[in-house]
Amino acid sequence: MGSLPTRLLFPGGGGRGRLLVEANFRRYMRHWLLLVTGFAEPLLFLLSIGIGLGGLIGGIKVGGETIAYAAFVAPGLLATSAMNGAMIDSVFNVYFKLNITHSYNAILATPLSTVDVALGEIGWAVVRGTLYSSMFIAVMVALGDVRSWMVIACLPACMLLSGSLAAIGMAATTFMRTWQDFDLVTLVQMPMFLFAGVFFPVSAYPPWLHLIVVATPLYQGVALCRGLSLGHLEVSMLANIAYLVVLGAIGLRITTRRLARLLAP
């Protein structure tokens, strides 16, 4: 029946994609240090920026109340940790399996289909995103950077974010030809990390730039996590959720079609 994470993720069996998640899980158990330390990046940012810059910045105004800078930046970094977890697996590892080891050709020789491959890889990215997010939420609570019990709802928000980004990331990976194309991923991921509201409020931007920033997927995740962690529920969150669901669906659709074309015998 498989290991604990796959059983939790697919309680009803979940189709054959489950098997791929299981395979990824087993592979990573051999490199568990690599898996666990992926969480170090946002955590170190939280400790360094939250504590060090917090002293320089003092309070920051969000939704009419002034909060400590660490409480502002923490949910942003939480969304980042979900993004990083999802992207590592859906881009780098998928490229490797698709073009170097040709694992998917082998997988398709079994009863698994391209849809199973897509769902399996995205499912695994969600597992990894969930792992990082839950550890990060625990650290936020321990450091006192959380203002509401609603922070618990950040976990499903991060799962949605990582699933959605994994789907679109995997779709993009199916178009990559060389290692050099990874630079394009960095070119999208890094500006989102720096400018999509993780470190400072997007209200500081001029209107045209504001529109661009608000249209990025990471912004949706940051808005959800920040609202929940501060206890500010807003109607706009429904739009954030809808955005991520639609993006994920588009990514999944493109991925399955591309895989079918690339891997056709």
Place this chain on the structure above:
Amino acid sequence: MALETLTERGAAQPRHGWPPWLRSIWQHAYFYSRTWRSSIVSSFVQPVMYLAAMGLGIGALVTKSTGTVSGVSYLAFVAPGLLAGSLLQLSATESTYPVLAGLKWIKTYWAKVATPLSVGDVVIGHLGWVAIRCAAVATIYLGVMAAFGVVAGPLGLLVVPAAVLSAMATAGPITAFSASQDDDTPFALLFRLGVLPMFLFSGVFYPIDRLPRWAQLLADCSPLTHGVHLVRSLTLDRSLAIGCLFDVAYLGLWVTAGIWMTMRIFTKKLVQ
């Protein structure tokens, strides 16, 4: 056939009178002339974006709250820090995967020692090339800083050599580390548990006296702390205090130790 193709493409060949170490550096330059595109984002776009996000975005928050940091605007404070920090990341990247590629995956270093080049030439080739890459990025970065108006005076001209010294303090030891590995799995750990903490806790983003006492002591040992201090003093045109001389000496110690370790391990690997 292969040689013919190269000549047809007009590739400049090293001249006959060149000393071996220069030919060794040339090999890296030639390799880079084929792959430079993939380095544009990480070498040039990323530092500028960090400068914009941190200097302007967070800078606005700091200005609203405490005004200045160490007597200057946050942008002026963070820019030299980010220069030293970016070069740490560049020198670390250049001293990990490419080293293992040279020694193990495509074995260019084996090819080099099979010619009249010595192991020392191979080491000079690698570290010299890292220094050149760092100097190029530092020069462009200095230009961007000048455009932002944060270079205070003529001492700014010393920023490039200072930043390269800072980067080479880590390039040597990381090269030695990489050369002693069998595969690239430890590199991800090196970046997550070594390079990133150094980048975040060495006074790039705020003065290290904001850290708890024990963390300050750790930060003081980090070569990047001294690189940041040196580059920042020169950018802000603070008088060359005795502290800067200490920075140079401390960084020089790391550079020397790094070269020594690299020589040892390269010799062990390449001389049978």
